[in-house]
Amino acid sequence: MSIRLHNIGKHFGSGRQRTQALEPVNLDIHDGELVGLLGPSGSGKTTLLRIIAGLEHADPDGGARILFGERDVTNVHVRDRRIGFVFQHYALFRHMTVFDNVAFGLTVMPRRNRPTSGEIRARVHRLLEMVQLEQLAHRYPAQLSGGQQQRVSLARALALRPDVLLLDEPFGALDAKVRQDLRRWLRHLHDELGFTSLFVTHDQEEALELSDRVAVMSNGRIEQIDTPDAVYRSPANRFVFEFLGDVNHLEGEVRDGTLTCGEARLSVELPDGSEELLLRPHELRLASAPTPEAHLPVTVTATSPVGAEVRVELAADWLGEPWLATVRHADYERLGLTRGQRLFAIPRRWHRFPDASPAPALSPLARAA
Amino acid sequence: MSTRALPFAIGRTPKRVLPGFGLSLGISLTFVSLVLLLPMTGLFGQLAGLSLAEYWAIISDGRVVASYTVTIGAAAVAALVNAAFGLLLAWVLVRYEFPGKRLLDALMDLPFALPTAVAGITLATLYASNGWMGRLLEPLGLEVAYTWVGIALAMAFTSIPFVVRTVQPVLEDLPAEVDEAALTLGASDATAFRRVILPHLWPALVTGTGLAFVRSLGEFGAIIFIAGNMPYETEITALMIFVRLQEYDYAGASAIASVVLFVSLALLLAINVWQGRFIKRLHGGRG
Numbered sequence: 001m002s003i004r005l006h007n008i009g010k011h012f013g014s015g016r017q018r019t020q021a022l023e024p025v026n027l028d029i030h031d032g033e034l035v036g037l038l039g040p041s042g043s044g045k046t047t048l049l050r051i052i053a054g055l056e057h058a059d060p061d062g063g064a065r066i067l068f069g070e071r072d073v074t075n076v077h078v079r080d081r082r083i084g085f086v087f088q089h090y091a092l093f094r095h096m097t098v099f100d101n102v103a104f105g106l107t108v109m110p111r112r113n114r115p116t117s118g119e120i121r122a123r124v125h126r127l128l129e130m131v132q133l134e135q136l137a138h139r140y141p142a143q144l145s146g147g148q149q150q151r152v153s154l155a156r157a158l159a160l161r162p163d164v165l166l167l168d169e170p171f172g173a174l175d176a177k178v179r180q181d182l183r184r185w186l187r188h189l190h191d192e193l194g195f196t197s198l199f200v201t202h203d204q205e206e207a208l209e210l211s212d213r214v215a216v217m218s219n220g221r222i223e224q225i226d227t228p229d230a231v232y233r234s235p236a237n238r239f240v241f242e243f244l245g246d247v248n249h250l251e252g253e254v255r256d257g258t259l260t261c262g263e264a265r266l267s268v269e270l271p272d273g274s275e276e277l278l279l280r281p282h283e284l285r286l287a288s289a290p291t292p293e294a295h296l297p298v299t300v301t302a303t304s305p306v307g308a309e310v311r312v313e314l315a316a317d318w319l320g321e322p323w324l325a326t327v328r329h330a331d332y333e334r335l336g337l338t339r340g341q342r343l344f345a346i347p348r349r350w351h352r353f354p355d356a357s358p359a360p361a362l363s364p365l366a367r368a369a
Numbered sequence: 370m371s372t373r374a375l376p377f378a379i380g381r382t383p384k385r386v387l388p389g390f391g392l393s394l395g396i397s398l399t400f401v402s403l404v405l406l407l408p409m410t411g412l413f414g415q416l417a418g419l420s421l422a423e424y425w426a427i428i429s430d431g432r433v434v435a436s437y438t439v440t441i442g443a444a445a446v447a448a449l450v451n452a453a454f455g456l457l458l459a460w461v462l463v464r465y466e467f468p469g470k471r472l473l474d475a476l477m478d479l480p481f482a483l484p485t486a487v488a489g490i491t492l493a494t495l496y497a498s499n500g501w502m503g504r505l506l507e508p509l510g511l512e513v514a515y516t517w518v519g520i521a522l523a524m525a526f527t528s529i530p531f532v533v534r535t536v537q538p539v540l541e542d543l544p545a546e547v548d549e550a551a552l553t554l555g556a557s558d559a560t561a562f563r564r565v566i567l568p569h570l571w572p573a574l575v576t577g578t579g580l581a582f583v584r585s586l587g588e589f590g591a592i593i594f595i596a597g598n599m600p601y602e603t604e605i606t607a608l609m610i611f612v613r614l615q616e617y618d619y620a621g622a623s624a625i626a627s628v629v630l631f632v633s634l635a636l637l638l639a640i641n642v643w644q645g646r647f648i649k650r651l652h653g654g655r656g
Contacts, residue, residue, distance in 0.1 A: 053553060055549050055552075055553070078549075078552050078553055079552050079553070079554075079555045079556065079557070080555075083553060084553070085549070085550065085553040087546045087549075087550060089544070089546065091544065091546035091547050091549070091550040092547075092550075093547065093550075093551075093564075093565055093568075094569070095568045095569060104551070104554055104556070104564075105554035105555055105556075108551075108554065108555055108556040108557075108560050108564070109555060153550075156550075156554065157553070157554075159554075160554065160555060
């Protein structure tokens with residue numbers, strides 16, 4: 001079932017303490033899509049999710065509307081919205097067994113719609129099988145690990161076959177390994193059952209890996225919504241670019257097509273004036289000699305050869321903050337990188353987000369690379 | 370007894386990391402003995418002078434038995450009323466924000482702080498047929514002062530903090546998310562309360578109500594002024610003890626007191642055992 005949001009805004013407090021948690025947001029989520037709401041804390045992503053769930057109300061002025069498919073649920077109570085909600089801290093009923101937790105939604109249905117107890121038992125066991133917890137049906141939540149509790153909470157949310165599944169930082173309280181497993185498993189479940197889901201996270205990797213589309217939020221605003229690939233490769237603005245990965249900054253003065261910053265020089269095709277360029281660590285090459293286009297002398301301050309690439313920390317007098325470069329192990333060995341070594345950084349490409357224009361300026365330095 | 374009969378030798382316990390166990394336990398036990406156990410032993414010492422038949426005659430005297438009925442009946446009503454309103458007060462204090470919340474919170478402890486006699490006199494004046502409340506209630510046919518209703522009222526006044534103060538922290542511990550989870554699963558407000566919130570609060574509520582009940586059984590000062598103290602009708606057990614004492618009948622007073630003591634102890638013990646089991650389940654102690 002698709003979800004359509006029109007003008008969903010939210011203020012908290014009143015009078016002078018009135019703060020805006022959400023600027024009016026418009027969002028379309030297609031049937032069967034898995035969308036991630038990504039943003040730092042305080043960006044309004046959880047508020048937006050809770051408004052969609054009906055746990056909070058959007059500002060009534062401004063004509064806020066929430067549509068599930070063709071159904072207008074703007075003024076429908078949370079219990080009648082037919083959503084499944086998964087909380088960060090599981091919110092399991094501690095005095096009930098795993099079985100009773102999962103069965104809860106079915107047992108509180110009005111008598112005339114309620115399945116027979118045999119049907120409920122069969123359905124709960126099917127759900128527990130799906131989350132691989134059927135042996136633990138008679139345990140209490142306190143006897144389960146965090147990952148198991150979150151699976152119970154997911155089974156509980158799915159028991160009523162909701163049209164829409166909403167997850168609030170579902171893996172936030174779990175450790176890295178369990179997170180990875182649950183993430184893969186949720187994606188699998190989503191593809192198998194075909195519900196529409198929306199999840200909130202502050203973890204870039206999680207959002208990019210799990211979602212069909214990612215909505216990046218900051219300060220109560222959706223900055224960009226697109227596929228993970230598009231969001232990463234062509235960020236709509238500087239915030240999105242910086243939030244989605246490590247960034248190196250190069251600030252300097254441009255004159256006659258050359259950006260200068262202390263002893264550093266870089267050829268750029270930009271008008272004269274002060275500029276700030278952004279570079280990703282993997283878009284930097286390290287060499288023992290400068291090129292005609294780029295003269296960026298740096299000193300290696302640390303290396304970390306863990307993983308597919310070597311992370312190299314670089315410092316220089318002309319740099320405010322140290323840079324980070326990731327190089328291939330082959331290059332690392334060829335250059336014989338050691339701490340204190342002096343090298344030249346050569347950007348393959350750089351990014352530029354002038355404050356005035358929201359459109360991205362992106363220059364491949366093809367010749368330089 | 371041979372020396373090797375002891376399965377665990379005293380003084381051979383592994384050294385504890387936390388210091389001061391011996392000292393703190395020693396002081397605790399000494400204090401408990403002096404303040405709690407010694408007076409109780411004194412009470413039983415008084416009983417030693419009585420034969421079993423005499424003891425039975427004192428505690429099964431018609432007027433005393435009537436006082437049991439009045440006391441237990443009124444205490445039960447007071448405890449139940451407090452359970453309902455105490456729960457509501459705790460709920461309001463935890464879940465909502467409103468001006469004057471702190472004041473209301475502080476007010477909850479007033480019955481503990483106020484001398485009970487002051488409360489008794491105040492209540493008696495208010496509810497007497499010429500008092501503010503009494504004047505309003507009398508035309509409706511409701512007599513509060515000098516009836517068991519008055520006794521229950523005084524008991525409710527003195528014991529309400531027990532319910533509020535035991536339920537409040539447990540409710541604070543219960544995240545609103547649990548409540549919301551029940552609603553997202555389609556539960557009505559009433560169902561969510563009955564099946565999710567109440568079971569969580571149940572141990573605390575029962576404990577609080579039990580404490581309130583036990584406290585009411587022994588209350589004297591607040592009740593005595595409003596009860597009217599008519600034999601067989603509005604005499605409470607604590608008054609019976611007082612009357613015996615005034616007649617220098619220490620053994621008789623102790624006999625009646627021992628009944629109150631046994632009932633209270635049995636009740637407290639039962640609550641403790643039951644609560645222990647319930648809480649164990651919440652924390653996952655059951656296989």
